[in-house]
Amino acid sequence: MNADVLVIGDGLAGSAAAIEAARMGASVALVSTAHGSSDRAQGGIAAATRPEDSPQLHALDTLAAGGDLCDPGAVAMLTSAGPGTVQWLESLGVHFDGGSAREAAHSLPRVLHLGGDQSGSTLMAFMRTAIEREPGITRYGARLQSLIADDSVGGAVFSSGLRLRAGATVLATGGYAGLYGRTTNSRVSNGKGILEAARAGARVADLEFVQFHPTVFDGARPFLITEALRGAGAILVDEHGERFVDELLPRDQVARAVAAHRGRAFISAVHLDPDLLSHSFPNFMRNCARIGIDPLRQPVPIAPAAHYTMGGVVTDLDGRSSVDGLYAAGECARTGVHGANRLASNSLLEAAAFGRRAAAAAVTAPKVRNAGHAGPKPWRRGSLTVARVGELIDSAAGVLRTGIELKDALAKLRSGVVSSVAADASDMASMICAAALARPASLGAHQRQDEPDRIAV
Numbered sequence: 001m002n003a004d005v006l007v008i009g010d011g012l013a014g015s016a017a018a019i020e021a022a023r024m025g026a027s028v029a030l031v032s033t034a035h036g037s038s039d040r041a042q043g044g045i046a047a048a049t050r051p052e053d054s055p056q057l058h059a060l061d062t063l064a065a066g067g068d069l070c071d072p073g074a075v076a077m078l079t080s081a082g083p084g085t086v087q088w089l090e091s092l093g094v095h096f097d098g099g100s101a102r103e104a105a106h107s108l109p110r111v112l113h114l115g116g117d118q119s120g121s122t123l124m125a126f127m128r129t130a131i132e133r134e135p136g137i138t139r140y141g142a143r144l145q146s147l148i149a150d151d152s153v154g155g156a157v158f159s160s161g162l163r164l165r166a167g168a169t170v171l172a173t174g175g176y177a178g179l180y181g182r183t184t185n186s187r188v189s190n191g192k193g194i195l196e197a198a199r200a201g202a203r204v205a206d207l208e209f210v211q212f213h214p215t216v217f218d219g220a221r222p223f224l225i226t227e228a229l230r231g232a233g234a235i236l237v238d239e240h241g242e243r244f245v246d247e248l249l250p251r252d253q254v255a256r257a258v259a260a261h262r263g264r265a266f267i268s269a270v271h272l273d274p275d276l277l278s279h280s281f282p283n284f285m286r287n288c289a290r291i292g293i294d295p296l297r298q299p300v301p302i303a304p305a306a307h308y309t310m311g312g313v314v315t316d317l318d319g320r321s322s323v324d325g326l327y328a329a330g331e332c333a334r335t336g337v338h339g340a341n342r343l344a345s346n347s348l349l350e351a352a353a354f355g356r357r358a359a360a361a362a363v364t365a366p367k368v369r370n371a372g373h374a375g376p377k378p379w380r381r382g383s384l385t386v387a388r389v390g391e392l393i394d395s396a397a398g399v400l401r402t403g404i405e406l407k408d409a410l411a412k413l414r415s416g417v418v419s420s421v422a423a424d425a426s427d428m429a430s431m432i433c434a435a436a437l438a439r440p441a442s443l444g445a446h447q448r449q450d451e452p453d454r455i456a457v
């Protein structure tokens with residue numbers, strides 16, 4: 001046995017899990033590759049910390065966003081863990097900017113920021129320092145290939161031949177929005193952990209629920225354009241400068257309007273105060289300068305892009321999957337807190353709160369002694385590449401879906417691939433398309449254009 005607990009992924013969920021497990025006395029192996037979404041978060045972390053707020057009010061907002069698919073018990077667990085999670089992070093040395101902001105569909109100011117609009121990278125810098133202080137954590141840089149599994153999971157095999165056996169394995173590998181061609185995520189967020197969990201027999205669910213960000217630069221090097229810019233008065237226009245949507249509608253409604261719009265869409269800030277833009281939106285101005293656009297003179301082309309994924313490895317409230325020895329936390333888990341649509345800023349809270357819970361369960365559970373072996377490397381002869389897989393799900397499993405397109409994409413995805421990496425991408429994309437096909441009615445972030453009600457209208 002190399003470690004009591006193997007944590008795969010060092011975003012917020014994996015970091016929280018590793019620290020918690022080490023502080024409970026476990027030896028921890030923490031493995032990761034490139035930075036995932038935690039480092040990219042710009043907004044902040046939601047928690048009911050103000051006197052006029054409460055976990056119950058936070059829960060009501062979360063349930064309203066996620067619809068009937070939320071698990072009310074999981075939501076209550078998440079929101080009541082909010083204030084304690086913030087205190088725990090502070091006890092690790094995390095320093096929040098004071099005050100909290102009212103954002104998205106939160107009915108009260110509830111979102112805590114760090115480092116202004118650099119919340120994710122600031123938070124993760126604190127977490128990495130906290131990890132360095134834990135002698136029980138051994139770090140590895142390697143890419144997950146497969147889980148060591150029979151009836152239970154007893155570790156994992158990584159790139160460069162690294163093989164780690166553990167009494168419990170916690171997946172914290174993030175979501176799968178990075179599989180899409182158009183995405184705000186890192187390419188490392190490709191659902192690999194979820195795919196390997198499914199291959200090891202774990203239940204996965206809700207893969208059809210993908211949240212799209214409505215305003216991402218539509219060009220060779222896409223970047224996210226914050227919603228606060230629309231809040232400050234920027235408008236969405238077509239190529240003739242005509243507005244086609246109320247910019248202050250919720251994120252998914254704006255994404256649908258942009259996706260349904262024929263022709264190109266732009267965000268225009270030409271009428272805004274130059275001082276406001278440079279002081280309040282330095283990131284936006286920097287990104288525009290990089291691509292050679294002056295937003296004070298011309299509108300910026302935009303399109304929706306995959307941003308956050310609600311589906312994943314089904315877990316109970318302590319991160320246990322349906323397979324012994326395997327736990328999941330953060331964006332790769334489907335805990336039931338987000339239902340069909342995530343309330344913004346709940347995901348960092350989920351990652352920290354459920355990462356800790358999964359670690360506590362993993363440390364206290366009887367250690368798995370599995371004799372299993374790593375799954376075979378998938379490889380199929382064909383012509384599909386990872387980039388082509390991204391294009392296929394962009395068009396078939398994007399903001400607006402139809403059964404015909406989903407079936408067509410599934411057939412192409414199953415037609416063949418040229419490498420094991422493309423085989424993984426194609427298998428994960430097939431699971432997303434199959435889940436979207438299996439849900440003929442629109443719900444939350446899953447919108448079918450061909451559902452019977454829409455056709456009747």
Ligand SMILES: Cc1cc2nc3c(=O)[nH]c(=O)nc-3n(C[C@H](O)[C@H](O)[C@H](O)COP(=O)(O)OP(=O)(O)OC[C@H]3O[C@@H](n4cnc5c(N)ncnc54)[C@H](O)[C@@H]3O)c2cc1C
Nearest residue numbers: 009010011013033036037038043044144174330331345348
């Ligand atoms: C641009 C952007 C802005 C966002 N803003 C906010 C916000 O303001 N508030 C909020 O609550 N949420 C926000 N989110 C969502 C939030 O950041 C994520 O849901 C959350 O950070 C996920 O944390 P995680 O630890 O589960 O995964 P991640 O942070 O994605 O970490 C995944 C980890 O898994 C590792 N990994 C992945 N695959 C492998 C593999 N095959 N082998 C080994 N390691 C692997 C990676 O190296 C990484 O360490 C935002 C997301 C994006 C993309």
